[in-house]
Amino acid sequence: xxxxxxxxxxxxxxxRTVEEILKKDADLYxxxxxxxxxxxxxxxxxxxxxxxxxxxxDEIIINTREWYRDNAITLHAGDAVIAIDKAAKTVTAASxxxxxxxxxxxxxxxxxxxxxxxxxxLDGVVTFRDMDDVDQMLAAAKSGGRAVVxxxxxxxxxxxxxxxxxxxxxxxxxxxxxxxxxxxxxxxSYLLVSELESRGLKxxxxxxxxxxxxxxxxxxxxxxxxxxxxxxxxxxxxGIKPNVTLAREVGLDIGRGVQVDDLLRTxxxxxxxxxxxxxxxxxxxGLVAPLFEMGKILGASLTGDADASFAGSVTSTKLKVxxxxxxxxxxFSGGEGTEDIVFxxxxxxxxxxxxxxxxxxxxxxLYGDAADGAWYVQMMKDGVxxxxxxxxxxxxxxxxxxxQADPKAAVMALADDAEICGCNGICKSDIVxxxxxxxxxxxxxxxxxxxxxxxxxxxxxxxxxxxxxxxGDGYEAQTVKPMCGCTDWGHDDVxxxxxxxxxxxxxxxxxxxxxxxxxxxxxxxxxxxxxxxCAWPATYVDDNQSRFINERVHANIxxxxxxxxxxxxxxxxxxxAELRAIAxxxxxxxxxxxxxxxxxxxxxxxITKEQLPAVWADLNDxxxxxxxxxxxxxxxxxxxxxxxxxxxxxxxxxxxxIKLEQMTWGSWTPHKFKMAVSGCPxxxxxxxxxxxxxxxxxxxxxxxxxxxxxxVVRVTDFLCKVDTEAEVLEYAGAYMQLYREEARYLERTxxxxxxxxxxxxxxxxxDDEPGRKELHARFLASQEALxxxxxAARAQGTKDNHEFTPxxxxx
Amino acid sequence: xxxxxxxxxNIPKLxxxxxxxxxxxxxVFRTADDEIFALYDSCPHNGGALSQxxxxxxxxxxxxxxxxxxxxxxxxxxxxxxxxxxxxxSVNDEMIRLQIxxxxxxxxxx
Numbered sequence: 061x062x063x064x065x066x067x068x069x070x071x072x073x074x075x076r077t078v079e080e081i082l083k084k085d086a087d088l089y090x091x092x093x094x095x096x097x098x099x100x101x102x103x104x105x106x107x108x109x110x111x112x113x114x115x116x117x118d119e120i121i122i123n124t125r126e127w128y129r130d131n132a133i134t135l136h137a138g139d140a141v142i143a144i145d146k147a148a149k150t151v152t153a154a155s156x157x158x159x160x161x162x163x164x165x166x167x168x169x170x171x172x173x174x175x176x177x178x179x180x181x182l183d184g185v186v187t188f189r190d191m192d193d194v195d196q197m198l199a200a201a202k203s204g205g206r207a208v209v210x211x212x213x214x215x216x217x218x219x220x221x222x223x224x225x226x227x228x229x230x231x232x233x234x235x236x237x238x239x240x241x242x243x244x245x246x247x248x249s250y251l252l253v254s255e256l257e258s259r260g261l262k263x264x265x266x267x268x269x270x271x272x273x274x275x276x277x278x279x280x281x282x283x284x285x286x287x288x289x290x291x292x293x294x295x296x297x298x299g300i301k302p303n304v305t306l307a308r309e310v311g312l313d314i315g316r317g318v319q320v321d322d323l324l325r326t327x328x329x330x331x332x333x334x335x336x337x338x339x340x341x342x343x344x345x346g347l348v349a350p351l352f353e354m355g356k357i358l359g360a361s362l363t364g365d366a367d368a369s370f371a372g373s374v375t376s377t378k379l380k381v382x383x384x385x386x387x388x389x390x391x392f393s394g395g396e397g398t399e400d401i402v403f404x405x406x407x408x409x410x411x412x413x414x415x416x417x418x419x420x421x422x423x424x425x426l427y428g429d430a431a432d433g434a435w436y437v438q439m440m441k442d443g444v445x446x447x448x449x450x451x452x453x454x455x456x457x458x459x460x461x462x463x464q465a466d467p468k469a470a471v472m473a474l475a476d477d478a479e480i481c482g483c484n485g486i487c488k489s490d491i492v493x494x495x496x497x498x499x500x501x502x503x504x505x506x507x508x509x510x511x512x513x514x515x516x517x518x519x520x521x522x523x524x525x526x527x528x529x530x531x532g533d534g535y536e537a538q539t540v541k542p543m544c545g546c547t548d549w550g551h552d553d554v555x556x557x558x559x560x561x562x563x564x565x566x567x568x569x570x571x572x573x574x575x576x577x578x579x580x581x582x583x584x585x586x587x588x589x590x591x592x593x594c595a596w597p598a599t600y601v602d603d604n605q606s607r608f609i610n611e612r613v614h615a616n617i618x619x620x621x622x623x624x625x626x627x628x629x630x631x632x633x634x635x636x637a638e639l640r641a642i643a644x645x646x647x648x649x650x651x652x653x654x655x656x657x658x659x660x661x662x663x664x665x666x667i668t669k670e671q672l673p674a675v676w677a678d679l680n681d682x683x684x685x686x687x688x689x690x691x692x693x694x695x696x697x698x699x700x701x702x703x704x705x706x707x708x709x710x711x712x713x714x715x716x717x718i719k720l721e722q723m724t725w726g727s728w729t730p731h732k733f734k735m736a737v738s739g740c741p742x743x744x745x746x747x748x749x750x751x752x753x754x755x756x757x758x759x760x761x762x763x764x765x766x767x768x769x770x771x772v773v774r775v776t777d778f779l780c781k782v783d784t785e786a787e788v789l790e791y792a793g794a795y796m797q798l799y800r801e802e803a804r805y806l807e808r809t810x811x812x813x814x815x816x817x818x819x820x821x822x823x824x825x826x827d828d829e830p831g832r833k834e835l836h837a838r839f840l841a842s843q844e845a846l847x848x849x850x851x852a853a854r855a856q857g858t859k860d861n862h863e864f865t866p867x868x869x870x871x
Numbered sequence: 872x873x874x875x876x877x878x879x880x881n882i883p884k885l886x887x888x889x890x891x892x893x894x895x896x897x898x899v900f901r902t903a904d905d906e907i908f909a910l911y912d913s914c915p916h917n918g919g920a921l922s923q924x925x926x927x928x929x930x931x932x933x934x935x936x937x938x939x940x941x942x943x944x945x946x947x948x949x950x951x952x953x954x955x956x957x958x959x960x961s962v963n964d965e966m967i968r969l970q971i972x973x974x975x976x977x978x979x980x981x
Binding site: 577578579580581582583585586604605606608609610612617619621862866867868869870871 | 874876877881882883884885886888889890891892893899903917918919920923924925926927928932934935937939971
């Protein structure tokens with residue numbers, strides 16, 4: 061029979077241990093995991109990007125519930141262990157569940173330190189430790205206002221930047237004179253304070269909190285020098301302490317944490333401990349790399365590796381704030397017997413300091429350019445004598461030994477046991493072996509197989525270079541396809557960052573995200589213009605010069621440079637007056653060709669650019685508006701005759717189509733968007749090859765999505781059936797808004813639905829009623845701001861006249 | 872023959888206007904830094920009106936098939952090949968002057 065292994069704690073250290081056990085000998089144990097949080101195992105160090113909006117919770121899950129199931133691990137999430145019977149070898153959970161163990165692992169992690177000041181229990185005082193804290197902060201940030209973060213260390217600063225990104229006015233209160241004093245020296249701290257202040261944060265150093273003020277709810281904070289700060293949210297991020305409550309009750313030896321030996325054994329037989337709850341050789345750890353190292357060693361030792369032993373760790377840290385590159389490692393306090401090498405570039409805001417002792421690196425602080433952090437740490441761990449490299453050491457690995465800055469050559473030159481992923485302790489040979497033995501070709505695959513770059517992601521560049529070096533020509537680009545040659549960012553990241561960082565204009569996006577071209581190209585500019593318009597419909601000022609010619613002049617350019625004009629006919633309906641006006645326009649401007657389109661409209665071809673405003677003026681006079689046949693926008697709603705006329709019709713398709721088109725016309729979308737309404741399942745309006753199709757049946761309307769009649773014909777996927785016209789409108793609006801917010805520019809709904817999956821669309825539009833109503837409301841709000849006939853102003857000569865007149869005519 | 876054709880402010884930033892001449896339409900471009908360039912308004916690929924394209928850096932993307940043309944030299948930027956004919960420009964105190972040939976020689980010189 062298998063041995064029973066029980067893990068108390070579903071966090072990163074505990075699960076790293078389990079992963080190692082599964083890797084070494086998956087059949088040795090029956091594994092049961094208890095977690096106090098009602099969640100799967102997620103990447104706690106990535107809570108900061110979730111708070112700032114740069115990542116979602118789903119993206120930081122390390123092991124999904126399927127993983128537990130697939131590996132036959134029993135997970136009790138949300139059920140904390142409250143008692144242990146060492147004699148009977150059982151654990152008891154809060155729910156009353158009792159489970160026997162042969163081996164037991166404490167991975168209870170740590171608790172945030174709460175400073176004992178008056179008011180610490182008020183509503184509005186939160187810590188920054190788990191997903192619940194993040195949810196609380198995000199909820200508080202929704203109503204805006206002021207926040208005070210107590211603690212200017214790693215966590216406190218990440219919380220502060222995150223809250224600022226969510227629109228709050230943030231002050232950081234720090235007891236010491238330098239921020240992140242355990243990781244940074246004064247000079248780097250100064251640069252960091254300047255950077256944070258330039259982002260609108262306030263930083264108070266040497267400030268000691270005396271009390272948190274408020275009656276039931278936080279209203280302010282008082283410092284011991286008498287100053288008070290108004291605020292509605294206080295985040296305590298002053299540090300963590302090992303969570304030893306249960307271990308103490310059970311009678312394990314406790315110092316600052318649960319005391320363990322080099323094999324991570326506690327004072328009781330068959331009970332082990334890993335992670336932040338541990339005290340090892342007098343040291344406690346709060347950074348991910350040593351925790352993972354412990355997990356790896358315990359996993360190996362529990363599967364029979366006699367050599368596995370933990371000897372302590374060199375730690376390095378990196379601040380996870382987008383655009384701030386801070387890195388430190390080792391001991392950089394300096395002092396007798398040490399030498400400093402310092403490099404400063406004030407204009408670029410770069411500061412590097414290496415602390416040497418006996419020709420070896422003892423500590424490193426990097427600010428503004430932390431690319432070589434891993435290299436210095438490796439030399440620190442290996443105790444490399446740097447006297448030969450000394451002249452160029454501070455310039456980084458690319459210049460080591462006088463060789464030139466070829467990153468691939470540098471990676472190739474790394475030793476096999478050089479550590480690439482500090483978080484997970486993965487060295488070069490692990491990755492190269494995984495690539496060659498498993499035929500890996502992408503960063504994601506390397507992540508999946510080795511965990512390299514799966515935690516903080518800081519080494520993903522190095523891993524990609526390793527892929528390139530190992531595969532040679534077989535390696536193609538990174539996993540996230542950049543938007544275009546002007547940036548390394550992919551579409552999805554750019555969209556998320558526009559919202560997260562509150563960016564309001566194309567130049568701002570290019571500046572903040574470090575575009576490599578001065579003003580983009582014809583590929584990224586229209587995309588950025590759309591993303592900004594979609595994010596800020598009420599306030600964004602459309603950049604005409606970033607639109608393609610068709611959308612700039614609201615007509616379709618043809619191969620001879622003339623344009624075609626399509627007036628809107630809602631639901632494909634027209635009448636004598638409109639047709640007469642169109643006929644008059646054709647005569648008056650000698651329009652050479654008139655055609656009925658596939659979308660049930662009339663297209664007037666061969667109009668010169670100079671004629672456009674006059675043509676529009678006549679069409680406007682007859683009550684017609686732009687048909688947007690030229691735009692990445694709602695094109696047409698095609699209808700059949702429906703129950704009004706057709707003997708088979710079950711619902712009034714024409715009326716439904718007109719209402720849909722009235723609601724949606726003039727909306728901008730990632731690509732063109734077409735709809736159709738058929739009055740019965742004979743489907744004469746061809747609704748099943750539209751972006752959104754409605755087919756009426758006796759009892760209501762069947763809705764389907766993601767159809768396309770283009771090069772690759774795709775039939776729609778059935779979404780759901782609804783009963784009323786009002787529901788059709790709500791579902792259509794919500795679906796369009798979801799597409800508007802999530803699809804990449806120039807991605808039609810068909811590939812979009814295939815990419816994100818119909819399940820995703822169903823979950824958002826059908827299953828989540830409040831979510832659907834919010835999407836629909838956002839769609840209507842956008843329409844409120846942007847639905848207007850672009851022809852009108854131009855026909856009256858009050859907008860963009862320069863587009864329709866030559867600069868000069870010379871004989 | 873040098874001719875005054877208008878001022879910088881007559882052309883939108885990152886945009887273009889057309890000058891109609893006996894030898895054919897001329898596209899006059901304005902970059903983000905207010906530099907002015909002029910080309911015959913015809914893409915070497917299929918004759919698309921370059922004046923209708925998106926201006927970026929010192930290049931314009933043809934509206935028909937997104938070929939990119941260097942505004943300084945008129946050369947097509949890789950991977951495609953070809954050249955649009957340039958027109959000499961001088962700017963003095965906001966006023967733009969073009970050296971317009973009496974008769975257009977050919978559409979391309981590449």
